[in-house]
Amino acid sequence: xxxxxxxxxRKAEVSDVSELAExxxxxFSAPWSENALRETMEGDNSCFLVAEENGRVCGYIGSxxxxxxxxxxxxxxxxxCRRRGIGQALVGELxxxxxxxxxxxxxxxxxxxxxxxxxxxxxxGFKNVGKRPRFYTNPSxxxxxxxxxx
Ligand SMILES: CC(C)(COP(=O)(O)OP(=O)(O)OC[C@H]1O[C@@H](n2cnc3c(N)ncnc32)[C@H](O)[C@@H]1OP(=O)(O)O)[C@@H](O)C(=O)NCCC(=O)NCCS
Numbered sequence: 776x777x778x779x780x781x782x783x784x785r786k787a788e789v790s791d792v793s794e795l796a797e798x799x800x801x802x803f804s805a806p807w808s809e810n811a812l813r814e815t816m817e818g819d820n821s822c823f824l825v826a827e828e829n830g831r832v833c834g835y836i837g838s839x840x841x842x843x844x845x846x847x848x849x850x851x852x853x854x855x856c857r858r859r860g861i862g863q864a865l866v867g868e869l870x871x872x873x874x875x876x877x878x879x880x881x882x883x884x885x886x887x888x889x890x891x892x893x894x895x896x897x898x899x900g901f902k903n904v905g906k907r908p909r910f911y912t913n914p915s916x917x918x919x920x921x922x923x924x925x
Contacts, residue, residue: 782861784868787823787835789816794832795825802851804913815839815848822872826852826861836865838873838881845873847883850892862895870899873925880925884918886911896921 787795792812799806807815816823818839826834834852838845847869852861873881884907885892893903901921910918 780860782826782828782833782856782859782864784824784826784864787816787825787837789813791825791832791835792816795823795835798832798835798851798853799849801854803849805911807849812837822869822876824865824868824872826856826865828856834861834865836869838869840873840876840878843877843879845876845878845881847881850883850895857891862892863899866895866899870923870925878925880922882920882922884910884920887917887919893919893921896923899923 792809795812796807796809799812815821815837820841821837821839823835823837825832833856836850837848839848840846850862850865852865870881882904883896883901885896887906901923903919904922905920907918907920909915
């Protein structure tokens with residue numbers, strides 16, 4: 776377990792899913808359900824990490840991998856806990872996990888207008904490698920594809 780300021784980063788457990796689903800509702804217009812989170816977490820090729828503070832989950836990152844390709848599905852930090860380095864710690868730790876797994880790259884999609892997330896990924900070395908028009912709904916928006924070779 777990594778100790779960072781007041782929070783820890785650890786592997787997610789299936790018992791965390793209800794807290795992850797609550798975070799999803801707080802952070803996204805199309806939140807993942809508890810079932811969707813559980814199914815992905817229980818897959819053989821997934822890696823989910825949580826940030827925990829005083830026994831409460833305050834952020835998480837989800838990913839899965841296929842051969843040497845890693846896909847980040849979601850990153851979310853509780854609105855009350857933002858701008859304290861939690862998102863950066865989660866993504867940074869996942870990149871470390873990806874290295875240990877021997878992944879070639881990690882990639883993700885992010886809403887074109889999500890400046891906070893895009894800045895976070897750029898700070899950690901992800902590059903803008905493409906765009907998918909009208910990828911998102913509610914509201915409709917393009918996705919920027921961002922990738923880091925590790
Ligand atoms: C994006 C998100 C995960 C960032 O989490 P966070 O814990 O607040 O981020 P950090 O404190 O680690 O910030 C790291 C860097 O990211 C960038 N950043 C984060 N929030 C930012 C904001 N609101 N505006 C501009 N840059 C921002 C900055 O470069 C920041 O470094 P700095 O604080 O030294 O300036 C969080 O805002 C969130 O959960 N948003 C809603 C869900 C979401 O959009 N997820 C991404 C889906 S792809």
